[in-house]
Amino acid sequence: MSQPTNRVFSGVQPTGNLHLGNYLGAIRKFVALQASHECIYCVVDLHAITQPTAVWGGPAELARNTREVTAAFLASGIDPGRHIVFNQSQVIEHAELAWIFNCVARMGWLNRMTQFKEKAGKDRENASVGLFAYPTLMAADILLYRATHVPVGEDQKQHLELTRDIAQKFNNDFAERIAELGHGEAYFPLTEPVIEGPATRVMSLRDGSKKMSKSDASDLSRINLTDSADEIARKIRKAKTDPEPLPGTVAGLAGRPEAENLIGIYAALADLDREAVIARYAGQPFSVFKPALADLAVEKLAPINAEMRRLLEDPAEVDAVLADGAERARAIARETMRQVRQIIGFLGA
Ligand code: AQP
Numbered sequence: 001m002s003q004p005t006n007r008v009f010s011g012v013q014p015t016g017n018l019h020l021g022n023y024l025g026a027i028r029k030f031v032a033l034q035a036s037h038e039c040i041y042c043v044v045d046l047h048a049i050t051q052p053t054a055v056w057g058g059p060a061e062l063a064r065n066t067r068e069v070t071a072a073f074l075a076s077g078i079d080p081g082r083h084i085v086f087n088q089s090q091v092i093e094h095a096e097l098a099w100i101f102n103c104v105a106r107m108g109w110l111n112r113m114t115q116f117k118e119k120a121g122k123d124r125e126n127a128s129v130g131l132f133a134y135p136t137l138m139a140a141d142i143l144l145y146r147a148t149h150v151p152v153g154e155d156q157k158q159h160l161e162l163t164r165d166i167a168q169k170f171n172n173d174f175a176e177r178i179a180e181l182g183h184g185e186a187y188f189p190l191t192e193p194v195i196e197g198p199a200t201r202v203m204s205l206r207d208g209s210k211k212m213s214k215s216d217a218s219d220l221s222r223i224n225l226t227d228s229a230d231e232i233a234r235k236i237r238k239a240k241t242d243p244e245p246l247p248g249t250v251a252g253l254a255g256r257p258e259a260e261n262l263i264g265i266y267a268a269l270a271d272l273d274r275e276a277v278i279a280r281y282a283g284q285p286f287s288v289f290k291p292a293l294a295d296l297a298v299e300k301l302a303p304i305n306a307e308m309r310r311l312l313e314d315p316a317e318v319d320a321v322l323a324d325g326a327e328r329a330r331a332i333a334r335e336t337m338r339q340v341r342q343i344i345g346f347l348g349a
Contacts, residue, residue, distance in 0.1 A: 003189060008037040009147035011044035011088065011138075013214075014065035015056050018072050019222040020297075021202035021212035023304075024268045025153030029194060031077040033151060039083040040145050040329060043069045043322070046088045046095065046137060050130035051119070055215065067318045068308070072225050074321065075307035086325030088141065093333035097140035098133070100340065104170050105136050109162055115155070139163040143188045144333050151194040154201040155211060160193040167191070174343050181342060199268035205239040208257025226309075229302055233294040236262075241286045248282040250274050259286075266293050269300050 010030060012022060030041050043066050048056045056062055066087050073085055088094050110116070113135055120127035130137075138159050142150055143166070150160055167188035171178065178187045204210040204221040212222045223232055241258050253260040253274075266289075267277045281289050311318055341349030 003184075004038065004146055005148060006037045007145060007147045008033050008039040008149045008151065008194075009042070009142045009145050010151050011042040011047070011141055012069050012072075013044050013048045014062060014069045014087075015048050015051065015214050016061065016065050016068075017214040017219075017222065018069060018225045019202075019212055019214060020225070020265065020301075021153065021199075021222070022214075023072070023076070023225060023301075024197075024199035024202055024265070026151060027072060027076050027078075028268075029151035029197075030073070033149070033194070034077075034079060034083055037149065039078075040147065040332075041073055041078055041083065041085050042141060042329075043073075043085075043087040044138075044141065047134060050128055050134050052128075066322075067312060067315055068226070070318045070322060071308040071311040072304070074311060074318070075304045080321045080325060084325045084328050085321055086329045087322050090322065090326035091144075091329050091333050093144055093330070093337045094137065094140050096337055097144050097340065098137040100344070101136040101139050101143075101166050101170075102133055104166050104173070105139075105162070109165060110135060112158075113162070114158060135159045135162045136166065139166045142191055143167055144336050145329075146187075146189055146336065147191055148189050149192050149194050154195055157193060157195060160191065164190045177343050177345070181339070183339070183343075187339070187343060197268060198264045198274050202265060203257060203261040205235055205261075207240065208259075208261050223297065223301070225301065225304060227301075227305070229298045232297050232301060233291075236290050236294040236297060239290065241290075245283050245285045246281045246289060247278065250278055253278075262286075262289070262293060266296060269293075269296050 010026060012026060030039065033039055045062060045066055048062060057065070070085060074080065078085060110132060116132055116134065119131060139162060142163050152160065167190055170188055171186040174187070179185065202212045204212050204216060206218055206221040216222060220235055220238055223235055227235070239258065239262065241262070242256055244256070246259060247253060253263060263274050263277050267274045270277065338349055
């Protein structure tokens with residue numbers, strides 16, 4: 001099997017409250033990349049259980065949220081016929097490669113991961129081992145398919161750098177064997193992150209210094225993909241802002257995180273750059289800009305919302321997509337693991 005040159009992999013956790021940040025930072029890019037790449041999109045349920053059960057909600061919630069993320073993929077325009085959509089736990093090779101990467105990655109590398117520090121908080125001793133090892137599983141997700149590109153939000157940049165470090169160390173540690181088996185100089189690619197556009201880090205609507213997040217206690221902090229038009233409009237109306245009108249230049253957004261966030265959201269939804277949005281609303285008060293943003297958000301999100309609802313009424317359709325995607329993902333994953341086992345020297349490979 002030769003190394004693919006344009007394969008995309010990315011995933012979203014089924015931890016509930018899928019929001020505008022997930023959509024603009026990730027899912028919308030997944031859709032766009034389908035035209036130019038061979039894409040594999042995954043609902044990463046093995047990642048979801050790294051958090052305490054109270055966070056991911058237990059068995060019934062996990063199943064519901066897995067279907068909800070899948071429905072969001074499909075409703076946003078991901079084509080499961082031309083590309084692969086599946087949930088991670090159906091392809092056991094993710095866990096197998098993660099174990100191997102646990103033995104490649106160094107403790108010092110993982111100790112530097114800021115997501116673990118943020119999520120474990122002050123109670124590190126009580127965090128799961130899985131939460132600490134989360135980035136090695138993420139590296140396995142990507143490299144199992146030898147993906148060349150990974151569209152993600154800004155918050156995942158550090159994990160992608162770690163993925164490259166793991167790939168590089170594996171390639172170096174087994175260089176001779178990799179060449180001997182005919183794989184050339186490197187078995188795993190150094191995957192490129194795709195982090196671009198005006199909404200790589202969508203911030204909370206209540207606090208422009210905090211990322212919009214599924215786990216924020218305030219529902220007003222985020223726009224959920226399941227929110228009705230009225231809820232979207234209400235949340236934008238209540239979004240925190242400052243008393244000044246909008247500036248005349250992008251540079252004028254400096255020191256105004258809430259204004260900067262809303263302009264970035266508008267730009268991403270309208271497919272414009274921030275300069276074009278500022279040019280349109282220069283000098284206008286938020287009482288003019290917010291209703292325009294609400295109309296735009298409703299226009300873009302309402303069709304996705306309606307299609308998600310339709311899909312969730314018939315879980316059989318969503319489950320069939322996941323089963324078919326898992327079968328196709330498994331075919332690639334099995335071959336990678338057969339080669340990885342050979343490279344390492346496990347007997348029977
Ligand atoms: N605020 C965001 N802006 C832009 N992109 C974002 N992403 C997440 N939040 C933002 C991107 O969405 C993709 C899927 O994320 P995930 O499901 O892996 O979960 P997460 O990053 O844990 O999501 P949250 O909302 O941040 O959950 P919390 O904070 O509650 O754990 C990723 O590509 C991510 O970059």
